Amino acid sequence: xxxxxxxxxxxxxxxxxxxxxxxxxxxxxxxxxxxxxxxxxxxxxxxxxxxxxxxxxxxxxxxxxxxxxxxxxxxxxxxxxxxxxxxxxxxxxxxxxxxxxxxxxxxxxxxxxxxxxxxxxxxxxxxxxxxxxxxxxxxxxxxxxxxxxxxxxxxxxxxxxxxxxxxxxxxxxxxxxxxxxxxxxxxxxxxxxxxxxxxxxxxxxxxxxxxxxxxxxxxxxxxxxxxxxxxxxxxxxxxxxxxxxxxxxxxxxxxxxxxxxx
Amino acid sequence: xxxxxxxxxxxxxxxxxxxxxxxxxxxxxxxxxxxxxxxxxxxxxxxxxxxxxxxxxxxxxxxxxxxxxxxxxxxxxxxxxxxxxxxxxxxxxxxxxxxxxxxxxxxxxxxxxxxxxxxxxxxxxxxxxxxxxxxxxxxxxxxxxxxxxxxxxxxxxxxxxxxxxxxxxxxxxxxxxxxxxxxxxxxxxxxxxxxxxxxxxxxxxxxxxxxxxxxxxxxxxxxxxxxxxxxxxxxxxxxxxxxxxxxxxxxxxxxxxxxxx
Numbered sequence: 187x188x189x190x191x192x193x194x195x196x197x198x199x200x201x202x203x204x205x206x207x208x209x210x211x212x213x214x215x216x217x218x219x220x221x222x223x224x225x226x227x228x229x230x231x232x233x234x235x236x237x238x239x240x241x242x243x244x245x246x247x248x249x250x251x252x253x254x255x256x257x258x259x260x261x262x263x264x265x266x267x268x269x270x271x272x273x274x275x276x277x278x279x280x281x282x283x284x285x286x287x288x289x290x291x292x293x294x295x296x297x298x299x300x301x302x303x304x305x306x307x308x309x310x311x312x313x314x315x316x317x318x319x320x321x322x323x324x325x326x327x328x329x330x331x332x333x334x335x336x337x338x339x340x341x342x343x344x345x346x347x348x349x350x351x352x353x354x355x356x357x358x359x360x361x362x363x364x365x366x367x368x369x370x371x372x373x374x375x376x377x378x379x380x381x382x383x384x385x386x387x388x389x390x391x392x393x394x395x396x397x398x399x400x401x402x403x404x405x406x407x408x409x410x411x412x413x414x415x416x417x418x419x420x421x422x423x424x425x426x427x428x429x430x431x432x433x434x435x436x437x438x439x440x441x442x443x444x445x446x447x448x
Numbered sequence: 449x450x451x452x453x454x455x456x457x458x459x460x461x462x463x464x465x466x467x468x469x470x471x472x473x474x475x476x477x478x479x480x481x482x483x484x485x486x487x488x489x490x491x492x493x494x495x496x497x498x499x500x501x502x503x504x505x506x507x508x509x510x511x512x513x514x515x516x517x518x519x520x521x522x523x524x525x526x527x528x529x530x531x532x533x534x535x536x537x538x539x540x541x542x543x544x545x546x547x548x549x550x551x552x553x554x555x556x557x558x559x560x561x562x563x564x565x566x567x568x569x570x571x572x573x574x575x576x577x578x579x580x581x582x583x584x585x586x587x588x589x590x591x592x593x594x595x596x597x598x599x600x601x602x603x604x605x606x607x608x609x610x611x612x613x614x615x616x617x618x619x620x621x622x623x624x625x626x627x628x629x630x631x632x633x634x635x636x637x638x639x640x641x642x643x644x645x646x647x648x649x650x651x652x653x654x655x656x657x658x659x660x661x662x663x664x665x666x667x668x669x670x671x672x673x674x675x676x677x678x679x680x681x682x683x684x685x686x687x688x689x690x691x692x693x694x695x696x697x698x699x700x701x702x703x704x705x706x707x708x709x
Contacts, residue, residue, distance in 0.1 A: 241580070244583075244584055245583070246580050246583060246584075270586065273583075273584065273586065274586050276584065277584070278581070278584040280577045280580070280581055281577070282576060282577060284576060284577035284578050284580065284581040285578075285581075286573075286578055286581070287578075288569075297585050297587070298585040298586055298587075301488075301585060301586055301587045302586055303488070347585075
């Protein structure tokens, strides 16, 4: 567990966030606070709205209603330029890595720095090697293409890309999905390590309970488009909330009923 | 009566769908073009797209033009011989190639190669979150993916058509001199005596329009693709089919505007 940095204003604050697609309500009034320099894990089953919520926060999807505040400022009311400036401080690790397969690893890692002209191509190779070392990869990996890497290495490269510009908020979309348990634990360890080193605020969405306990300081449960519980990640499994406890234990019987047919 | 109304309603719905899509494509193109004058500029991506379209399409366009010129010479000779007008073979070959077949065939061949490749590449990026990743990496996907390709397509196709014009005429000359008993000097004199600069220039204008259209269709269908491998496959097919039809339809419009005066 880490300090909350003493900040009274949450780093990220969501209020009444709603989003529907073709009449199907996905987010039904999300309220959530993420404190600065804390690691928040959002739990929820498939189709519960976790990814849509995250995409609303980083500006990939426009919500129908609600407020998204970052450092106390509503990003939905910002001009495009202001929003871009906020997004510049955000890093994101996608579920499948989303590495650019036409670019070598070093260019993937330093993509943002190159795009913003903060570094030239020659220096980018050295910088990429330095960042790859932070996620446990050899400098020679920089010359490979994403298709030449294993799933675990791709996740590490994606993590390296997410932290390369030293963001102060990092989102992790199901960081351990598709990895074996050992590699999952390695990735979790790296996430905890880099987030701590950067002093960043982290938001991870996952349905992997072991991963949630390893990387989270705080946790929240999203169910049917609403946050139904928030609390310490360490208490997962014994929260007293039947929805969270059923989800944490992976039980078939309980308030969560899987929709087999829509 | 109900059946008739259903049919009219279906036609109306299809018409509205086409109008919506045309509007969306036009806005997409305008946004992409607006990035031509707004920095940053991705010169490296433009150069890569130009190389991909112009250089790597060269063999397929060259072979198509060469054989088309050869066939045209043979066919027109057979037809004109019936009217004792064999001497017009060289004129027909050069005018057909420069005004019509060079741009249209190059457009169709490049559409099959590049339109499909762009749709597949951008579509795969869409369904694997790479386009969303661009946004999170402070990069405008339209500026990065679409604008350099559109510009490269518009410039590359006229370059390819210049090569197609030369090789198409050369194909006719080969058949004329080797099979049809023309002397080389006579054939070439007939070719250039009747050829005007406008024939070539208007053909190149057509090529630029076709290049813009085929890259636009490839980028549009890729950018808007959904639903995994099947969605990307559908986007690729749609890009090639729509750009081929648009090339043929616009060919008529441009011919009417440029030549039928």
